[in-house]
Amino acid sequence: MQSSLFASAEPQRFMLQGGELTLYPQWVSERKACSLFRWLEKSLAWEQSVIQIYGRPVVIPRLNAWYGDPGCNYQYSGYRLPLNAWLDPLSEIRTRLHDELGVETNSVLANLYRDGQDSVGWHSDDEPELGQNPVIASLSLGGERRFSFRHRRDKTMPPLHLTLTPGSLLVMSGAVQHNWHHCLPKSRKVTAPRINLTYRKVVTV
Ligand SMILES: O=C(O)CCC(=O)C(=O)O
Numbered sequence: 001m002q003s004s005l006f007a008s009a010e011p012q013r014f015m016l017q018g019g020e021l022t023l024y025p026q027w028v029s030e031r032k033a034c035s036l037f038r039w040l041e042k043s044l045a046w047e048q049s050v051i052q053i054y055g056r057p058v059v060i061p062r063l064n065a066w067y068g069d070p071g072c073n074y075q076y077s078g079y080r081l082p083l084n085a086w087l088d089p090l091s092e093i094r095t096r097l098h099d100e101l102g103v104e105t106n107s108v109l110a111n112l113y114r115d116g117q118d119s120v121g122w123h124s125d126d127e128p129e130l131g132q133n134p135v136i137a138s139l140s141l142g143g144e145r146r147f148s149f150r151h152r153r154d155k156t157m158p159p160l161h162l163t164l165t166p167g168s169l170l171v172m173s174g175a176v177q178h179n180w181h182h183c184l185p186k187s188r189k190v191t192a193p194r195i196n197l198t199y200r201k202v203v204t205v
C-alpha cells in the first residue's frame, strides 16, 4: 500500500495487526517545519554513534541526539546515548503532543539523515526501557522520505509504505513494535536532508 500526499489535514489511520498508526499529514505548518529544521540542524548535540551488531562495531548511517527528563536513559544495540537536557523548542512539541493528543512522553530521539545514503535499517523500538506497547510520536522535518513496515514473523502480511512529508506526525501505538519492523531505506532520489524527532516515554526512570 502506498499513501498519497493528502491535501487535507485529516489524520489517516492504518490498522496494523495488533497495533495502529495515525498519520497527521500537516501537524506542523510548512513554514514552521522549515524554521524548526534549520534551528535543530544547527542547535542539537548531533553525534554519529557506534553501535554493536553481532559483537562488531558499526558506525550508524545518520546522526542522532537524545534529550529528556533526568534519568531517562536509552540504549540500543549496545550503545547508550548521552542524555541532554530539554531545549525549549523540543519541550514545546512535547507539551503540544500531551495537550492535543494525550500522548505522554519524557524524552525524544532526534535523527538527522544528511542525504539519501543516510538511513535506518529494519528494527522495532522494543527496548525494555520503553515498556510494553509504547506510544511513539514521530515528527518529520526537511526532505520527504519513504518509511516502511513489515511484519516480524508472518511473511504473508503485506508491507506498508508511507511517505513522510515535512510537518507530518506519525503516531505508532498498540503492539506495532511487538509485531512489526520499520525502516527508512536509502534512496538515490533524495535531494534534501531530513530531521526526525521521535518522542518516547522511558518507563524505567
Ligand atoms: O526517521 C524516522 O522516521 C524513524 C526513525 C526510527 O525509526 C527510530 O529512530 O527509531
Ligand SMILES: [Fe+2]
Pocket (backbone or CB within 6 Å): 123, 124, 125, 182
Ligand atoms: Fe524506530
